[in-house]
Amino acid sequence: MEAPEKCCDTQIKVLSSGDYILPPPLQASIDKIVEKEGYISHKTINRSISTSGGNFLGELYEVDIKGRTADGDKETNIFIKNKMDDIQVTIIDVTECYSMENFFYGHLSKLYYDIQNKANIPIEERFNMVKSYDATNPNAIILENLAKKGFTTVHRMEVASLKFAQLSVQQLARFHGLSWVLEKLHPEYFEKKIRPLKLTFQFNDDYQKFIDNMSTYTDKCVDVQQKVRLNKFKPGVMDTLKKNYFENAGRRCCLCHGDYRANNILVKKDGDSISEVIPVDYQLLYYGCPVMDFIYFIFPCTDQEFRRKHLDDLKDLYYESLRKFLKYFNMDVESLYPRREFETEYKKRLDCGLAFGLLITPILFTEDDDVPDLAKGDLGTVSVTPDPKMDERIRGLVDDFQKWGIL
Template sequence: MQNEKREISIEHDKENGLCENNVLSTTLEVAVKNIIKREGYLTHVVNARRLPLDGGNYMAKLAVVNIKGETADGDKEIDIFVKEILPDDVNGFFLASNYHLNELYVYREPLKYFQKFQEDAGIPIEDRYNIPKFYEESNSEFIILENLAKQGFTTVDRMEPITLSFAEHAVRQLAKFHALSFVLKSKCPEYYDKRIKSLKLNMNFNDKWKKFMKNIYTATTRDLCGDAKKKAESVFPNVLERLPKFLQEEGSIGCLCHGDFRANNILMKVNDGKIEKLIPVDYQVIHYANPVTDLVYLIFLGTDQKFRRDNLENIKNLYHDTIARFLRYFDLNVEDYFPRVEFEKIYIDTLYYGFITATWLLPFIFADHEDLPEVKGVVEKVDYKVDKRMKCRIQEIFDDFIQWGYL
């Protein structure tokens, strides 16, 4: 019981100015103390530091905590990653607390089901949907996960097009995530109908949202050339009309959707130049919807025109083939949950969501590392620096959708 009487010693990393206010919240300190107690530390030192914004996350404050000390079995070190909730109503059309609570729910329930389903089915570790370790001390103020950076995981450069290898690994993970949603539907139909189908996107498509969209769309399209320039203004009303429908309506096929499945939200471990493992994270935009929205979201926020011309059809096929293969672990037939013919139809209809997504999210992805925006400020104006590479990326997307007959 000696460790219960010891005060938690927290040392803040001041070298790089990474720890705002040099203080973790009282409730977070209590959570860390509970972890220390459960892990059996006899002595311990806690080092905590805040992480700066890097353009990959706009919905939470981030921190990492290192715990070192002695246990009855010898020295022990734990590294955890903390996402702390932002103040509510940061921009007038969504509440940060709703997104945080959705992510908390996903870690506490659906992902636990997914983990158990995979274990019970005896799926090889290397073929599973990968889920980070979640700490039960997480609450309505913060989510605590293992710090995967300490295990060699990194993220790709958000401004660079993803490689074919990364795309294939990511699409396989996405397909397994959606397949596990269908498994949950099969094994727990009442829970699925009550809890999963009711999980809607918490966004208010009000006048502030419309103003935000107009500002961000204008910033995205101001440097377009040729036919794209001519069509940009006339297309905007359709963007405003269809985006809420894509986000709120599941159509003929629905399942649990990640909602923010882009390259920067997928942690990657590389060994000898080859991708060894991907772990998707950041489930705060989780909702029940059309699964293909996740697929085209990844594609149009992370690829360039050459990649799409060379690989789009194969990536599409890989996605559905992986769902079919993964469902066989559970003796389920993909035709009963996501028929191929229906998938092809939904894919064609949903490609346009990829276009819409690019028109309002690319300015965040290409935000200059030295001039990162605040979501609240963008409602009024877009006055931050955007990397010059965005001009080419959005031009290519407009050109593709003109060629494909969507614009």
């Protein structure tokens, strides 16, 4: 019997009252939305919010617009992620991150909507996307606020429920499938806009300092024997990531999400059961191997018991979901991306799962009131206070990779 679906937590903290004054560029964007939505008269309620460690590269706001249009009363609920001015982190190009996400919501999502619509894909079998608002602002992502419709996020420390993992893997397969469909239907667009996309992470000295810093926390979770094995693995972590992200010549690639983790997937529940998930946060889009997204999703948000019970089934589900989705476009998954190739790439890149788990878990297990400010760029010295539950998660991770021959 599966454990109850204890995975949803809004994690939203209101930092300001409803009369918060938005920065002028954001207010200008809201004014454009008011005009486009046809308001004759209106009032707005603005709030500054925090996701308690769910977001590191922006200031978050909620805006509720209420008023009257020619068709009657209307309410528009908006969520904004706005680039901070003082971000000092050097391992990622933050300006490029916002440009990437604006590209997704401003252009690509519209293409994906039209492609799925023309193929008459049933709503429940489509790739889900949040509605975006076209209010030109290169430093802000402006979306429908789905919290108003009951969507939440998974808490960082929780083990994913089976239902959440299943729905998330299905969505991931459709996202990858759409990339190949786009390549077939719009080859010139794909060659110009998708294939050149590179991961924005910089594997530099600061990234190595981040690796070394996080290892001081994960080392405390394991016994002496496991620590010895980890110490042999850790010096090659950055080279492992570089190789798997950038060396893809001769392999079947597609548009990858780049940050497909539990915090970046909105969840809606129908009673006690999860009914829908919607992926968000496209700041790290890149063209690469689809298996990397799958591995990145699995290892930070599951524990050893979950993987023992469900990992093989989720791999099957991913591939079968990809097969089913591509059939709507008369595309054969075995010809495009054979199961044999999927399994080969999974085995080749599995060591990234250990790297992801070791790097991300200390941040995920930091208490809400102690989440570090990663935007300051001090990744080599940033201090965290992980919840004691992290110990078991890391031990299970290391034990699995010992059994699989990675350590």
